[in-house]
Amino acid sequence: MTESTAARKPRRSAGSKAAGTTGTEASGNTGGKAAGNTGGKAGTGTKRTTRTTGTRTTRPTRTTRAAAKKGSETELVQLLTPEGERVEPTGKAAYAEYAEYVAGITPDELRGLYRDMVLTRRFDAEATALQRQGELGLWASLLGQEAAQIGSGRATREDDYVFPTYREHGVAWCRGVDPTNLLGMFRGVNHGGWDPNSNNFHLYTIVIGSQALHATGYAMGVAKDGADSGVIAYFGDGASSQGDVSEAFNFAAVYNAPVVFFCQNNQWAISEGNEKQTRVPLYQRAQGFGFPGVRVDGNDVLASLAVTRWALDRARRGEGPALIEAYTYRMGAHTTSDDPSRYRHDDERAAWEAKDPILRLRRHLESAHHADEGFFAELEAESETLGKRVREVVRAMPDPDRLALFENVYADGHALVDEERAQFAAYQASFAEAEGV
Ligand SMILES: Cc1ncc(C[n+]2csc(CCOP(=O)(O)OP(=O)(O)O)c2C)c(N)n1
Ligand SMILES: [Mg+2]
16 A cells, blocks of 8 residues: 555546546556446335334334335345355446446456455454554444445545545545554544645544535535546435535535535444434435435445446536445444444344455455465465554554644634643643642
């Protein structure tokens, strides 16, 4: 993995970009397209569980049940089954359009996607362990969401701009951000940890849904510049309930902004399930705003790559925004401060384990004889090396100067902040005095 230090500005270009030529060069492992497969279907709609809040039941009405049922018949774009089989064309024109973007993918590129997912999962496991050892204050695991993130991340071009939430470690990897840089904020030693313009990867955003607006504004600017870069905003199913996200959808639609809204529907917003977020499948929201929405199997890296390439490509051509709902599952806790056993059943997780994104690509690589034991052993060794490096770098991160807390609040300083800094400095000094130092 490489990390570029050069700023990646939006690229001006007269014509549209040819399909399938996207993908960052970080490990140069994706790209290319040819005619080919179409997606299969799956019956995964919004949950319709009846839940009670206080004395008031939130039972869906007949109409909302009908809408949800319609959603449950929704086709999921899937190009690789959980058993690792490539999905053959079924005559669905729209699916063929997505599948085109990965039909020519080479064994080398498939191994690259696998490597990305394995190393990202290993990094994530290491971070979770570091939090348990007291080295990080908090960690938000991406476990289970590797395919959605690596597929979409590898669909982005170097000059595209990415606006993540706080869980997009796999996308950061694809953008060439050194994973150890993701950990400073979670250790509490800095406010971000990387220069967003070095990799066109914005800082992690904790204020739920706000980055959808930032991305839309940025995309409107890209269009005004006459550039053909794409912008992608990541957010979760819970964020879809935020006003910011609806506002972003509308601005993006009416200004025809080149932005892709990538919603990872991991079924949970901390302890709130999908049925508290929406009465229709999330991807259908796009229709009301006037742009296309697609539900993709978020545990299928190929489908995630294909659909994101498709969406970015049409954005580059000036066809405006698209919503991708990556249907996936948060296998772990919301963060290390959360205990999911308090609100969800183990059998739900077990059902999703069978659809594991890494396992399905491994099955495919093995059955198609695209990878041998040597490849998997080498990757295991590379994972170990990455884990060790992450541990060493995190433990060596210096504590910041406590007064640095007051920096960067205002661009040009502020009298009140100066006063607070002085008070805090005096408070700190009082400890030394008390100890007679
Ligand atoms: C505006 C705002 N409201 C509430 C929160 C607290 N909060 C942090 S994460 C979260 C749930 C987000 O769920 P989702 O969008 O599905 O993303 P996920 O964590 O599942 O990836 C909430 C409510 C916040 N950070 N910002
Ligand atoms: Mg969620």
